[in-house]
Amino acid sequence: xxxxxxxxxxxxxxxxxxxxxxxxxxxxxxxxxxxxxxxxxxxxxxxxxxxxxxxxxxxxxxxxxxxxxxxxxxxxxxxxxxxxxxxxxxxxxxxxxxxxxxxxxxxxxxxxxxxxxxxxxxxxxxxxxxxxxxxxxxxxxxxxxxxxxxxxxxxxxxxxxxxxxxxxxxxxxxxxxxxxxxxxxxxxxxxxxxxxxxxxxxxxxxxxxxxxxxxxx
Numbered sequence: 001x002x003x004x005x006x007x008x009x010x011x012x013x014x015x016x017x018x019x020x021x022x023x024x025x026x027x028x029x030x031x032x033x034x035x036x037x038x039x040x041x042x043x044x045x046x047x048x049x050x051x052x053x054x055x056x057x058x059x060x061x062x063x064x065x066x067x068x069x070x071x072x073x074x075x076x077x078x079x080x081x082x083x084x085x086x087x088x089x090x091x092x093x094x095x096x097x098x099x100x101x102x103x104x105x106x107x108x109x110x111x112x113x114x115x116x117x118x119x120x121x122x123x124x125x126x127x128x129x130x131x132x133x134x135x136x137x138x139x140x141x142x143x144x145x146x147x148x149x150x151x152x153x154x155x156x157x158x159x160x161x162x163x164x165x166x167x168x169x170x171x172x173x174x175x176x177x178x179x180x181x182x183x184x185x186x187x188x189x190x191x192x193x194x195x196x197x198x199x200x201x202x203x204x205x206x207x208x209x210x211x212x213x214x215x216x217x
Contacts, residue, residue, distance in 0.1 A: 001053050013043050053104050056208040058175040063145040066108045066195065066213040067175065068205040070187040072097040074212075077201050082190045085115055085141055085150055090190040091197060093212055095205060097185050105153060105164075105179040105187060106207045107172040111144035116167050121155070138164050138179070142172060146215035150190035153181055175208045189213075 017040030024032040058067060076094035081087075097103055121136040136155040141148055153162050164179035166172060181187075191197070194216040199205060205212060 001055060013040065017043070052102060054102065056106075056175070056206075058208050061110075061174050063110065063174075064215050064217065065211050066149065066189070066191065066215065067106070068095065068199075068207050068210045068212045069108050069151055069178075069189060070095045070097055070103075070105050071101040071206045072187075072204070074199050074201055074203045074205060075186070076188075077197055077199070079193065082150060084117075084139055086148075086190065089193060090150070091193055091195055091213075093189045093191065093197060093199065095187050095189075097181070097187070102207070103181050103185070104177050104207070105151075105181065107142060107174060107176045107178050108151070108189065108212070109142055109144040109149060110174040111142040111172060113140060113166050113168050113170045113172065114143045114148060115139065115141040116164070118162075118164075136162060138162055140164065140166060140178065146217055147192050149192075150188075151178075152188040152190070153179055154186040154188065155181065192216075 017036055024036060072095040074093060075096045076092055078092050079089055080092045082090045082092075117139050119137050119139070138153045140151045140153075142151070153164060155162055161182045162179065162185075163181070166178045172178060189212065191213050192215070195213045196216055197213045199210065199212045
């Protein structure tokens, strides 16, 4: 299944390389024709894998569990001050998405959107310590049965487009898609200090499959 965010990109690549290869073939420039076909196939395969959007239903929906909102590698687990919404210390788990990961973002819990905001910014590499406060990003807060969590989509050095599909007062279900980020990027999850983190740094996780934390109730 291909994500809707990739439809235009795929059509443009197909159109452009069909046009260029047809012109080169018509002009009898065989080497250019084969080169363009090769490059076109490479880009097409890259875009198909980048915009893939596998259907994933959460098998064990549980209000106590906090699922991974994205595919990627856990690069940060720490206690830190969150100064945009909570203005207090929270547990932070950061997931870095390479261009090879699925880039659809999914809601870790069920609940109500209490806050959403888009921030323009820089395009530092996604693992840079200042990327969460200086890069282009969105902030979304979900209030669930056992408390609030904050999700921050962060653009990376290559990413130039963040999409999110929810706004304040919307209700989201656990595992529901809420956004998409093009190319290398990162998602930060701010959790209550009492939450029990279930992953380790450098661990690879998948959205809607791996549990990253559990509420302590």
